[in-house]
Amino acid sequence: MVTIQFIEHDGTEHRVEVEPGGTVMQAAVINAVPGIDADCGGACSCATCHVYVDPEWQERVGAVNPTEDAMLSLSADRKENSRLSCQIPVTEALDGLVVRTPEFQY
Amino acid sequence: MSQDKQQEQSSNWSMVGKDPWTMPLDEIDLSHPGIWHSGEYLPFLERLRRDDPVHYCPRSAVGPYWSVMKYQDIMTVDTSPQIYSSQPTVGIVDTFEEFTLPMFIAMDPPKHDEQRKAVQPVVAPANLQRMEGLIRERVCKILDGLPLHEEFDWVEKVSIELTTQMLATLFDFPFEDRYKLTYWSDVATAIPGGGVVDSQEQRWEAIQECLACFTRLWNERVNSEPGNDLVSMLAHGEATRNMPPMEYLGNVILLIVGGNDTTRNSISGGVLALNENPAEYEKLRANPGLIPNMVSEIIRWQTPLAYMRRTALVDTELAGKQIKAGDKVVMWYASGNRDEEAIDRANEFLIDRPRARQHLSFGFGLHRCMGNRLAEMQLRIVWEEIMQRFEKVEVVGEPQRVYSSFVKGYSKLPVKLRPLA
Numbered sequence: 001m002v003t004i005q006f007i008e009h010d011g012t013e014h015r016v017e018v019e020p021g022g023t024v025m026q027a028a029v030i031n032a033v034p035g036i037d038a039d040c041g042g043a044c045s046c047a048t049c050h051v052y053v054d055p056e057w058q059e060r061v062g063a064v065n066p067t068e069d070a071m072l073s074l075s076a077d078r079k080e081n082s083r084l085s086c087q088i089p090v091t092e093a094l095d096g097l098v099v100r101t102p103e104f105q106y
Numbered sequence: 107m108s109q110d111k112q113q114e115q116s117s118n119w120s121m122v123g124k125d126p127w128t129m130p131l132d133e134i135d136l137s138h139p140g141i142w143h144s145g146e147y148l149p150f151l152e153r154l155r156r157d158d159p160v161h162y163c164p165r166s167a168v169g170p171y172w173s174v175m176k177y178q179d180i181m182t183v184d185t186s187p188q189i190y191s192s193q194p195t196v197g198i199v200d201t202f203e204e205f206t207l208p209m210f211i212a213m214d215p216p217k218h219d220e221q222r223k224a225v226q227p228v229v230a231p232a233n234l235q236r237m238e239g240l241i242r243e244r245v246c247k248i249l250d251g252l253p254l255h256e257e258f259d260w261v262e263k264v265s266i267e268l269t270t271q272m273l274a275t276l277f278d279f280p281f282e283d284r285y286k287l288t289y290w291s292d293v294a295t296a297i298p299g300g301g302v303v304d305s306q307e308q309r310w311e312a313i314q315e316c317l318a319c320f321t322r323l324w325n326e327r328v329n330s331e332p333g334n335d336l337v338s339m340l341a342h343g344e345a346t347r348n349m350p351p352m353e354y355l356g357n358v359i360l361l362i363v364g365g366n367d368t369t370r371n372s373i374s375g376g377v378l379a380l381n382e383n384p385a386e387y388e389k390l391r392a393n394p395g396l397i398p399n400m401v402s403e404i405i406r407w408q409t410p411l412a413y414m415r416r417t418a419l420v421d422t423e424l425a426g427k428q429i430k431a432g433d434k435v436v437m438w439y440a441s442g443n444r445d446e447e448a449i450d451r452a453n454e455f456l457i458d459r460p461r462a463r464q465h466l467s468f469g470f471g472l473h474r475c476m477g478n479r480l481a482e483m484q485l486r487i488v489w490e491e492i493m494q495r496f497e498k499v500e501v502v503g504e505p506q507r508v509y510s511s512f513v514k515g516y517s518k519l520p521v522k523l524r525p526l527a
């Protein structure tokens with residue numbers, strides 16, 4: 001099992017445990033973590049699964065892909081550590097991952 | 107062929123009264139407004155989803171075109187802008203260069219992205235939050251002024267009035283003159299001879315008037331403190347303050363058009379859907395907390411824009427069909443939103459459905475509706491305030507549908523109000 005911690009805009013924390021294989025977006029949705037809408041169901045085409053990756057984890061999580069980059073730029077709240085959580089596969093290496101959800105999804 | 111001519115000729119090609127299940131496939135022409143106007147379109151969509159989900163219509167008043175009917179295929183087209191271009195236009199009728207305003211809805215990257223990024227902040231959720239109070243105040247005033255227990259037209263008195271006021275709020279437009287916004291929106295999308303304007307020249311004149319008015323507003327705001335309204339944001343914005351006048355106007359009109367009929371028809375469509383599904387109205391009365399979820403379901407059910415068009419840039423294949431460079435490709439959101447393979451019980455209106463947000467009505471990909479949060483907020487406020495006041499908004503006569511295969515909506519919806527006991 002892999003543990004992922006989601007921290008809401010107001011500081012509320014949610015710790016979820018999932019099997020590797022899915023995406024960080026799915027981990028949130030399956031566990032009803034608020035603040036992730038995922039309107040397109042993971043097709044990288046809605047930008048409503050936006051998260052900020054904790055700086056300590058950025059390197060292990062990796063960089064944005066080109067489609068994701070284009071979609072993220074639609075968001076007014078993009079930051080340097082922004083990712084679309086449907087584009088982050090859950091692997092053993094991400095056990096303990098910390099991400100924050102923005103106040104608003106696009 | 108001129109647009110006037112296209113309209114005239116098209117009246118012979120209506121499918122109204124024909125049997126969707128037996129008519130030859132290549133005679134099915136969804137672009138004709140007839141079946142949309144009469145409310146017969148659903149079985150035609152179903153037939154194509156079943157028998158020919160990527161369908162070629164060889165002859166129509168607007169020329170040959172492809173129809174994409176299924177959710178997943180629509181998703182594929184919507185997310186492949188390098189194959190399916192939004193240029194020159196996203197309507198099925200080709201436009202005339204000299205009468206077209208530059209709008210980013212009809213641009214491909216990188217130009218699209220630049221322009222959109224410049225305008226986007228005005229409808230960013232944080233900015234919307236600042237406008238919520240004023241919008242709610244205006245909604246309350248409209249609802250409190252409605253007659254009780256007597257028949258009136260919901261479209262005119264509520265849907266149109268509310269959307270017009272919302273646009274005025276968005277632009278901080280002189281409130282008394284707000285009806286001009288609705289007029290310009292109608293003009294911008296009008297086909298000459300269709301009732302709004304008689305000729306392209308007349309249409310162009312109205313657009314010039316709109317430009318003059320918004321230029322005045324620009325000049326006013328550029329010389330005062332930056333505000334939260336769209337004109338002020340454009341006038342002061344880093345990326346927009348040197349915009350050429352026609353580009354500025356294109357963006358203004360895009361926001362007016364984008365936010366006008368779509369929201370209006372969702373407001374009407376929700377009332378109709380709840381009346382046609384009394385058990386759902388009951389659920390809503392029992393639990394008004396369902397409103398945010400219901401709003402998404404209303405937008406799916408209504409699908410205020412039946413389609414968006416793309417143009418193939420290269421030869422390509424979609425679901426086994428060979429599409430040629432230059433072909434028109436129409437994504438029928440109105441069909442994808444009823445696709446049982448993608449959406450559970452897609453042909454039922456369920457205000458508490460799980461994953462209600464996963465619908466096609468806002469499109470997906472780079473052109474996904476920029477005003478989607480604004481539209482949802484308006485509908486949420488309207489329904490919150492309706493439930494504070496009325497036991498039922500009762501539909502008491504036949505709705506009249508708009509004569510269009512693009513804008514899916516109502517020109518009339520007779521209702522009576524029953525206040526809460």
Ligand code: HEM
Nearest residue numbers: 210211364365368369410414467468469473475476477481
């Ligand atoms: C329920 C209401 C609405 C619906 C169903 C709707 C639907 C759509 C759709 C389907 C598109 C995609 C166009 C494409 O892919 O070619 C779109 C784009 C757009 N909409 Fe909306 N819309 C709604 C409300 C609004 C509102 C309130 C605004 C105004 C602020 C707005 C502004 C826009 C703009 C500016 C675009 C262009 C985005 C781009 O090309 O990047 N819409 N809308």
Ligand code: FES
Nearest residue numbers: 042044047049086
């Ligand atoms: S779920 Fe739509 S972009 Fe991630």
